[in-house]
Amino acid sequence: MPSARELLDRVERHCRADHTATRLRQIVLADLRAAVPFDGHVFTLTDPVTRIGTSPVADLVGMRLARLPELIRLRYLTVATRWSDLLDRGTAATSLRIDTGGDPARSRVWREVLHELDVFDTATVVFGDRYGCWGFLELLRKSPRAFDPTQLTTLAALAAPITRGLRTALGRTFVAEEGELAPAGPAAVVLGPDLRMRGQTPAAAAALLRLNPPQEAMPPIPNSAYNAGAALLAAEHGVPVGPPWSRVHLGGARWLTVRADRLGTEDIAVSLAPSTLAERLDLFGRAHTLSTREAQVLGLLAAGLESPHMASDLGIPEHTANDHVKAILAKSGVRTRQELLSRALGIV
Known part of the structure; x- marks a missing residue:
C-alpha cells in the first residue's frame, strides 16, 4: 500500500x-x-x-x-x-x-x-x-x-x-482535432418529475447518444440531462446547487449547453444546443486561468477589435492591451491571435 x-x-x-x-x-x-x-x-x-x-x-x-x-x-x-x-x-x-x-x-x-x-x-x-x-x-x-x-x-x-x-x-479540448466532427444541432427531451424520459424531439436521439460513454449500455439520455433536471428540482426544493444548465464537451471543438426548465406543472424540458460564443469564451478563459481583464480582452478580440480599439474600450494604454494579449497567448499555448480565436471559438 x-x-x-x-x-x-x-x-x-x-x-x-x-x-x-x-x-x-x-x-x-x-x-x-x-x-x-x-x-x-x-x-x-x-x-x-x-x-x-x-x-x-x-x-x-x-x-x-x-x-x-x-x-x-x-x-x-x-x-x-x-x-x-x-x-x-x-x-x-x-x-x-x-x-x-x-x-x-x-x-x-x-x-x-x-x-x-x-x-x-x-x-x-x-x-x-x-x-x-x-x-x-x-x-x-x-x-x-x-x-x-x-x-x-x-x-x-x-x-x-x-x-x-x-x-x-x-x-x-479546445485544440482542434483532425477530422472534425459535424456540428451538433439542437435537441430536447422531456423528463417527468422522477427524471424519467417522457419524450424527445426527432433530432434528440443521435445527439444524446453522443453524450453517453460508448461502453455504457444505457438509454439514450445523458447524465448531463439528468443532472440539469435534478438541479432544477433542487432549486425548487430550496436546496440549490447552481443554475440548471451546464456546458458539455461533445468531441472535437464542439460544446453543447444543456439547460432545464419547467414545461407545465410536472414535466421538465431539457434542451441541448451548441454553446454560444459567450459560453465558449467564458469556459475557455476559466480553463486557461485568464484574469478578469484578460477575459475582457479575449472577448474584444473575439468581437474583431484590434489593439487600439481594445485600449480605448477598456480605458488603458495600447501597450497594456498588447501585454494582455501576450499573456493570453502564453496561457493558451498559441502563438498568434488567429490561432487563439480558432481554438476559443471553435473555428477550424
Missing part, C-alpha cells in the same frame, strides 16, 4: 501529463484504490460556473441503470456530503458518517438508494479553485468500515493537483 506522500507524488505526475479528463480520472482511481480502498465510485466533471454534473466515470456497486435518474435526483436533494456544499464551506473532503454525526439515515440518498445497495459509508472530495468547480469524486464502501480521518486527510491533499489536472485537461 503506497504512503500518502507516494500517492500524492503519483497523482501530481498524472495531473501534469497530457491525459484527457476521462483518462486522468481512470488513472487516479486506480492509484486511489490501493491507498484508500473502496467498492464503488462516481467521478464527475462539473460546469465550473453552475457546478452541475456533466460527464461521469462511475461504478455504482451493482445498481441497476434504471435507478440512475432516481439516484441523481436524490443526490441533488441531499445536502449532506453534497459537493457544492463542501465547496461553499471550504471543506475539500468529508464522509457520510462524519457529515451525519454517525447517523447516515439523516441522508435521503442513503435512506432511499445507497442503503439498499449495502453502502456503509461514502467519501466525497470536491475539486474547485478561483476559476470554478471542475468536478467531484465520491467513493463508496459496502463493508461495515467507515472512512477514517487519516484517509480523508489523504483525499483532501489530492484536491488541489486533481483540480489543476481536470481544469488543464478541459483546456486541451
Whole structure:
C-alpha cells in the first residue's frame, strides 16, 4: 500500500501529463484504490460556473441503470456530503458518517438508494479553485468500515493537483482535432418529475447518444440531462446547487449547453444546443486561468477589435492591451491571435 506522500507524488505526475479528463480520472482511481480502498465510485466533471454534473466515470456497486435518474435526483436533494456544499464551506473532503454525526439515515440518498445497495459509508472530495468547480469524486464502501480521518486527510491533499489536472485537461479540448466532427444541432427531451424520459424531439436521439460513454449500455439520455433536471428540482426544493444548465464537451471543438426548465406543472424540458460564443469564451478563459481583464480582452478580440480599439474600450494604454494579449497567448499555448480565436471559438 503506497504512503500518502507516494500517492500524492503519483497523482501530481498524472495531473501534469497530457491525459484527457476521462483518462486522468481512470488513472487516479486506480492509484486511489490501493491507498484508500473502496467498492464503488462516481467521478464527475462539473460546469465550473453552475457546478452541475456533466460527464461521469462511475461504478455504482451493482445498481441497476434504471435507478440512475432516481439516484441523481436524490443526490441533488441531499445536502449532506453534497459537493457544492463542501465547496461553499471550504471543506475539500468529508464522509457520510462524519457529515451525519454517525447517523447516515439523516441522508435521503442513503435512506432511499445507497442503503439498499449495502453502502456503509461514502467519501466525497470536491475539486474547485478561483476559476470554478471542475468536478467531484465520491467513493463508496459496502463493508461495515467507515472512512477514517487519516484517509480523508489523504483525499483532501489530492484536491488541489486533481483540480489543476481536470481544469488543464478541459483546456486541451479546445485544440482542434483532425477530422472534425459535424456540428451538433439542437435537441430536447422531456423528463417527468422522477427524471424519467417522457419524450424527445426527432433530432434528440443521435445527439444524446453522443453524450453517453460508448461502453455504457444505457438509454439514450445523458447524465448531463439528468443532472440539469435534478438541479432544477433542487432549486425548487430550496436546496440549490447552481443554475440548471451546464456546458458539455461533445468531441472535437464542439460544446453543447444543456439547460432545464419547467414545461407545465410536472414535466421538465431539457434542451441541448451548441454553446454560444459567450459560453465558449467564458469556459475557455476559466480553463486557461485568464484574469478578469484578460477575459475582457479575449472577448474584444473575439468581437474583431484590434489593439487600439481594445485600449480605448477598456480605458488603458495600447501597450497594456498588447501585454494582455501576450499573456493570453502564453496561457493558451498559441502563438498568434488567429490561432487563439480558432481554438476559443471553435473555428477550424
